[in-house]
Amino acid sequence: MEIFNITAEDQVLDLLQWALSNSKRLAIAGNDSKVALGRPMDVDATLSLSGLSGIEMYEPAELVMKAKAGTLVTLVEEELAASGQQLAFTPPDYGPLLGQPAGLGTLGGVFVPNLSGSSRIKAGAARDHLLGVNGFTGRGEAFQTGSRVMKNVTGYDLCKLVAGSYGTLAICTSLTFKVLPKSEKIRTVLVYGVTLEASVAIMRDALSSVHEVSAAAYMPAVIATKTGIDYLEGDAPAVALKIEGPAPSVEYRCTALLKLFEGQGHVEELHGHRSRALWKYLSDVRPFSENLKSNIWKISIPPSNAPAYVKAISSALSGLEYFLDWAGGLVWVSVPEGIENAGNTIIRKNLKGSGHATLIRASEQLRKEIPPFQPQNPVIAKISERIREGYDPQRILNPERMYPIVEI
Amino acid sequence: MKMPLPDQSVLEKRDMLVRRLKEIVQNPNGVIDQEAGLRAFECDGLSAYRQLPMVAVLPETKQEICEILKFCKTEGVNVVPRGAGTSLSGGALPLADGVLLGLAKFSKIIEIDYENRCAVVQPGVTNLAITDAVKADGFYYAPDPSSQIACTIGGNVAENSGGVHCLKYGLTTNNVLGVEMITMDGDIIQFGGKHLDAEGYDLMGVVTGSEGLLGVITEVTVRLLKSPKHISAQLIGFPSSEQAGECVGKIIGAGIIPAGMEMMDYYAIHAAEEFCHAGYPLDVEALLIVELDGPEVEIEHNNQAIEKIAKECGATVIKLSQSEEERLTFWAGRKAAFPAIGRISPDYMCMDGTIPRNQLPKVLARMGELSEHYGLRVANVFHAGDGNLHPLILFDANIPGELEKCEEFGADILRLCVEVGGVLTGEHGVGVEKRDLMNEMFSEADLKQQQRLKCAFDPDGRLNPGKVFPILHRCAELSKMHVHNGALPFPDIPRF
Ligand SMILES: Cc1cc2nc3c(=O)[nH]c(=O)nc-3n(C[C@H](O)[C@H](O)[C@H](O)COP(=O)(O)OP(=O)(O)OC[C@H]3O[C@@H](n4cnc5c(N)ncnc54)[C@H](O)[C@@H]3O)c2cc1C
Numbered sequence: 001m002e003i004f005n006i007t008a009e010d011q012v013l014d015l016l017q018w019a020l021s022n023s024k025r026l027a028i029a030g031n032d033s034k035v036a037l038g039r040p041m042d043v044d045a046t047l048s049l050s051g052l053s054g055i056e057m058y059e060p061a062e063l064v065m066k067a068k069a070g071t072l073v074t075l076v077e078e079e080l081a082a083s084g085q086q087l088a089f090t091p092p093d094y095g096p097l098l099g100q101p102a103g104l105g106t107l108g109g110v111f112v113p114n115l116s117g118s119s120r121i122k123a124g125a126a127r128d129h130l131l132g133v134n135g136f137t138g139r140g141e142a143f144q145t146g147s148r149v150m151k152n153v154t155g156y157d158l159c160k161l162v163a164g165s166y167g168t169l170a171i172c173t174s175l176t177f178k179v180l181p182k183s184e185k186i187r188t189v190l191v192y193g194v195t196l197e198a199s200v201a202i203m204r205d206a207l208s209s210v211h212e213v214s215a216a217a218y219m220p221a222v223i224a225t226k227t228g229i230d231y232l233e234g235d236a237p238a239v240a241l242k243i244e245g246p247a248p249s250v251e252y253r254c255t256a257l258l259k260l261f262e263g264q265g266h267v268e269e270l271h272g273h274r275s276r277a278l279w280k281y282l283s284d285v286r287p288f289s290e291n292l293k294s295n296i297w298k299i300s301i302p303p304s305n306a307p308a309y310v311k312a313i314s315s316a317l318s319g320l321e322y323f324l325d326w327a328g329g330l331v332w333v334s335v336p337e338g339i340e341n342a343g344n345t346i347i348r349k350n351l352k353g354s355g356h357a358t359l360i361r362a363s364e365q366l367r368k369e370i371p372p373f374q375p376q377n378p379v380i381a382k383i384s385e386r387i388r389e390g391y392d393p394q395r396i397l398n399p400e401r402m403y404p405i406v407e408i
Numbered sequence: 409m410k411m412p413l414p415d416q417s418v419l420e421k422r423d424m425l426v427r428r429l430k431e432i433v434q435n436p437n438g439v440i441d442q443e444a445g446l447r448a449f450e451c452d453g454l455s456a457y458r459q460l461p462m463v464a465v466l467p468e469t470k471q472e473i474c475e476i477l478k479f480c481k482t483e484g485v486n487v488v489p490r491g492a493g494t495s496l497s498g499g500a501l502p503l504a505d506g507v508l509l510g511l512a513k514f515s516k517i518i519e520i521d522y523e524n525r526c527a528v529v530q531p532g533v534t535n536l537a538i539t540d541a542v543k544a545d546g547f548y549y550a551p552d553p554s555s556q557i558a559c560t561i562g563g564n565v566a567e568n569s570g571g572v573h574c575l576k577y578g579l580t581t582n583n584v585l586g587v588e589m590i591t592m593d594g595d596i597i598q599f600g601g602k603h604l605d606a607e608g609y610d611l612m613g614v615v616t617g618s619e620g621l622l623g624v625i626t627e628v629t630v631r632l633l634k635s636p637k638h639i640s641a642q643l644i645g646f647p648s649s650e651q652a653g654e655c656v657g658k659i660i661g662a663g664i665i666p667a668g669m670e671m672m673d674y675y676a677i678h679a680a681e682e683f684c685h686a687g688y689p690l691d692v693e694a695l696l697i698v699e700l701d702g703p704e705v706e707i708e709h710n711n712q713a714i715e716k717i718a719k720e721c722g723a724t725v726i727k728l729s730q731s732e733e734e735r736l737t738f739w740a741g742r743k744a745a746f747p748a749i750g751r752i753s754p755d756y757m758c759m760d761g762t763i764p765r766n767q768l769p770k771v772l773a774r775m776g777e778l779s780e781h782y783g784l785r786v787a788n789v790f791h792a793g794d795g796n797l798h799p800l801i802l803f804d805a806n807i808p809g810e811l812e813k814c815e816e817f818g819a820d821i822l823r824l825c826v827e828v829g830g831v832l833t834g835e836h837g838v839g840v841e842k843r844d845l846m847n848e849m850f851s852e853a854d855l856k857q858q859q860r861l862k863c864a865f866d867p868d869g870r871l872n873p874g875k876v877f878p879i880l881h882r883c884a885e886l887s888k889m890h891v892h893n894g895a896l897p898f899p900d901i902p903r904f
Contacts, residue, residue: 020889059764059766060661061657061658061660061661061765061766062657062764062765062766062795063660064764084663114605114606114610116605120604121604124578124582125604125605127610127613128578128581128582137857139889141853141857142853143853143854143857144850144851144854145854145857145858147762147829147830147831148764148829149762149763149764149794149795149829149830149831149834150574150575150762150794150795151570151574151579151762151791151794151795151796151834151835152762152831152833152834153567153568153579153617153833153834153835153836153837153838154831154832154833154838154842154846154849154850155838155846155849155850155855155858155876156614156617156618156858156861156862157568157581157613157614157616157617158614158857158858158861159613160581160610160612160613160614160616161609161610161613161614161861163610163613164605164606164608164609164610164613165609169609180665181660181663181664181665182663184663204522204523204525207525207634208522208525208546208547208634209634210546210634210635210636210637210702210703211703212702245702245706246706246709246710247709248705248706248708248709249702249703249705249706249709251705252703252705252706253703300603300604300605300607301603302523302524302601302602302603303523303524304521304523304524326604329603329604330604354601354602354603355601355603356603356606356607358607373607373608374607374608376607376608377597377598379591379595379597380597380599380608380611381608383591383597383611383864383865384608384609384611384864386863386864386865386867387609387860387861387864389864389887390860390861390863390864390886390887391857391860393887393889394889402608403608
């Protein structure tokens with residue numbers, strides 16, 4: 001299969017014209033760190049955007065940056081850090097989870113699938129930070145949407161359509177996004193030895209407190225041990241609460257939270273370095289990056305449903321491992337290989353209509369057999385297909401990567 | 409401003425339509441077809457434009473909405489959804505040949521769920537009613553448009569409304585978890601819910617801010633936040649707006665994101681002070697209100713930093729609120745800015761462009777020149793933190809030609825916003841007001857891309873036509889594709 005390494009925007013247009021007039025279907029990739037995510041595609045060529053790299057505009061006082069889609073996230077983060085800023089949605093690096101090296105993720109690779117890490121519950125998702133997009137639709141037409149300012153309601157918010165589209169509607173060449181100050185201090189409050197139910201209650205209370213907790217996760221003992229972080233190796237399950245901000249504020253809030261939860265289990269505090277390591281480890285789903293054979297599900301549910309949900313799927317699927325992020329609203333599940341259909345029916349049926357499950361890692365065969373993305377309500381599926389019809393009428397961009405074509 | 413010509417064939421069957429709508433809507437007063445009753449709906453917050461709807465309906469159940477929409481679709485009748493009618497861009501302006509679909513009767517809070525920190529509400533619930541319902545338990549709903557006692561959450565979602573605390577807490581789109589909507593086909597669909605992110609395309613994201621053009625919002629799940637324990641505000645006056653602008657940039661540059669950061673210019677300060685005696689200094693050209701929330705130690709820490717920055721930027725007045733009462737007094741002037749202007753001028757029009765903040769001095773200077781050119785005064789209130797300007801143009805509609813002059817002035821201001829890298833509207837929406845300026849910001853091709861989204865939801869263009877887009881292209885036309893003769897064109901692209 002041919003791979004086209006794009007180095008300039010106008011080449012994309014030429015390629016699209018060629019693809020359209022010759023009925024060629026294209027896979028759109030950044031650095032290939034997420035090729036194994038989604039339905040396997042039947043394509044004629046790959047269009048790689050990793051050569052389309054570079055920061056085009058960065059104005060720290062305006063909290064805005066514009067960069068080409070193939071720019072490495074690590075590069076962007078370095079540049080931001082130099083001005084004391086960051087991407088507040090803590091973009092995850094799924095590379096190692098998907099069997100690729102770390103650090104290859106591109107900007108397009110986090111904004112286009114709308115991937116956010118642990119801080120999503122407070123800072124918002126990638127989609128909440130995306131301000132503007134330049135690119136080309138599957139019609140071979142250049143388009144521009146959004147702007148560079150924080151507040152903009154001029155016309156439809158097509159940035160929201162791009163974020164989460166997995167390259168099935170358009171090829172993004174540049175992204176403009178909001179950046180925020182990096183916190184002066186980060187700490188993590190740990191509460192050990194709590195049950196699953198108690199953990200979700202603790203996370204609820206933490207988030208319902210005035211202490212502005214920016215991330216909240218629960219690690220069963222096996223996962224806590226895997227982190228390799230001091231203070232977490234005691235073979236006990238642990239709740240982790242992330243607190244960030246100016247130093248005196250962080251100290252005050254940590255103390256308050258330690259006091260609030262000291263009756264619920266042994267409490268401990270992680271300082272900056274270990275905190276950063278822990279939250280990156282969880283955002284990047286590193287607990288499931290060692291054994292690449294298991295199948296990985298990412299499940300988004302109402303946080304209060306998490307305990308019952310996890311109980312139900314654990315008792316039906318033996319050998320299952322899990323941990324909770326987003327205060328219980330995100331359940332990462334690892335299903336051992338050999339379990340039929342990666343537990344698809346059990347994983348999805350137990351949602352009882354609230355939330356969705358995405359099969360993030362599985363063999364190509366499995367991703368052919370079971371839908372990696374949560375099956376949709378037929379009306380929504382139809383509207384989505386009509387949107388595809390509008391922007392990519394010949395279905396040449398990442399064809400059927402999310403859903404098979406439906407009748408419209 | 410021109411609206412699409414009314415469809416005569418629809419007007420001719422008005423009696424039949426009214427009769428059938430009365431069969432659909434159970435409430436005997438739920439269909440309004442007499443002029444006296446229709447007057448209540450003839451305009452929204454942009455009262456310069458008025459139009460009586462052909463008929464207004466006030467359904468009380470979702471089933472009725474489904475039936476109304478299906479019926480209108482079959483009969484080829486346009487529909488204009490309406491919440492409280494506080495839109496400042498004419499988004500809820502009725503159509504002479506259209507059904508005005510009022511959602512005011514959907515005013516129930518369905519569920520408050522503290523376990524998941526969210527509330528499920530009907531679209532006609534007012535913005536403030538949500539916060540009121542959870543206040544006693546220490547929670548609130550963050551987006552707070554100044555119209556919050558009147559505007560509805562359905563309208564907020566449709567306009568993606570903002571408020572003075574957007575800088576830290578985001579707009580409506582960042583605070584909504586789920587939306588239930590009824591399509592023009594009469595299908596009830598749910599996007600999101602009490603969980604995060606969409607399973608497929610983020611349709612909730614595009615419906616938010618769609619100004620009633622994609623569907624009728626019938627239920628909204630909003631995120632609730634814990635109310636901060638401490639809030640404080642600083643009032644900072646400067647001899648020039650350049651200095652105030654610089655101060656705003658430096659505060660953010662120092663890593664501080666205040667909960668709100670508002671700016672008022674000389675005219676606005678004087679009008680507000682005269683109106684409600686907020687204690688504003690009258691010898692400054694620009695005034696900032698900088699509000700912080702969070703733990704006391706953090707507020708203290710940041711207030712000190714802000715004071716230092718303000719002094720460096722040449723502030724002549726710095727006043728820190730000493731009590732909750734004083735803080736509210738600081739805000740009283742800002743919040744009353746619109747009525748205060750209303751007192752010193754027979755009419756005013758509120759503009760809503762956003763600019764990159766560092767362009768503020770340039771934009772204010774040009775606005776001054778334009779004000780002279782048009783012979784109309786302008787007062788500025790400004791969500792300074794996020795660059796969202798609200799110039800209020802003062803005019804007298806009784807003087808022939810002044811409304812037109814005001815419209816031209818407003819258009820020039822918005823062109824200026826776009827010219828410096830900003831946008832036409834930051835929170836009020838395009839509606840009819842900025843519809844004909846869309847070409848200033850978007851190419852014809854980009855506008856077509858936007859309309860392709862419309863085609864996926866409402867291919868016949870029945871929902872709120874005449875709004876947002878200067879020309880609504882037919883979907884059949886938009887779906888045509890011209891394929892060039894594309895030979896493999898790039899010997900120069902490296903390949904493997
Ligand atoms: C004094 C004043 C101050 C204001 N301050 C602010 C401010 O600070 N920030 C801000 O952002 N806005 C502000 N506004 C503007 C206005 O209040 C908001 O746009 C508000 O969200 C409109 O809500 P509404 O219920 O009045 O909607 P309406 O005016 O009735 O409708 C607005 C639009 O939404 C559509 N719509 C309404 N309900 C639905 C529904 N259920 N389904 C589908 N479409 C629907 C309508 O078709 C229309 O296009 C202000 C207005 C006034 C009068």
